[in-house]
Amino acid sequence: MEQRVHFVTVATRDLDRARDFYVDGLGWIPTLDVPEEILFFQVAPGLVLGLFEAEAFAADLGAGTPVLPAPTGFTLSHNVSSPAEVDRVLAQAAAAGATLVKPGQSAAFGGYHGHFSDPNELLWEVAYNPGWQVAEDGRVSLAPVEE
Template identity: 35%
Template sequence: MSTGKPIPRFTVITLGVSDMRASIAFYEALGFARKFGETGEAVAFFDTGGTVIALFPWDQLARDATLPDQPRSKTFRGTTLAWNCNSVEEVDTVLDFAISCGASLLKSAHKTDYGGYSGYFGDPDNHPWEVVVAPGIEVCDDRRVHLPD
């Protein structure tokens, strides 16, 4: 048994969803590649280029985490997902595209106080996604975000 510190890694974001079929269709429409499809509608995994988005029935995920699944808040839950872009035009394109796939517009794109440009959409369960271009943050061809040291 190793006595050294474990190497930190962030691998999967699991979203509790109320309708697996609708959420799977939404994330496929956004263009995320579904992997390990033999899981059917029990759980769904999508490649994001560095981490994985997993979809799992809301009540089962709450039970697994030993948390109550009711009441289901329609308010902010303290977490957002982000889709970083390389230009203002790309932010607008992504927001329009997400809306065309069934997302709800939570906040129109606008200039930010830190010199970026950002807007928000909600997925079918209203998990908020920020679509953003931020100074100093680059998205490379490998779809990974590269941060300055």
């Protein structure tokens, strides 16, 4: 198996709230929107985020699969170009209906970050990391930040 991911799909308890948040609140443009089933967003070259209505998600997994609770133990991270941009994105998300989990602040990795959860409790980090570099071919490098 090659080391790559094309889709990140998350069971979503309220797809309409997710649509309101991401499309109307954040201004994201869906790649595909199937009402009452799934909503896809192109989030990077070759990477799609799918928000799958939880009942349909469970049905797709097969008979007897319970509807899953909100995802825990991971974050999706949105990296930006400055600490001020972290604060702006956190404010935009909160205005769109997100819950601010952690306000923007200095981070242990040497940058600046904060966290919010979307209306379905999907946890996001918004981060400025001066050691984060993305090459033209899409490869990411993380260099330690000198303090």
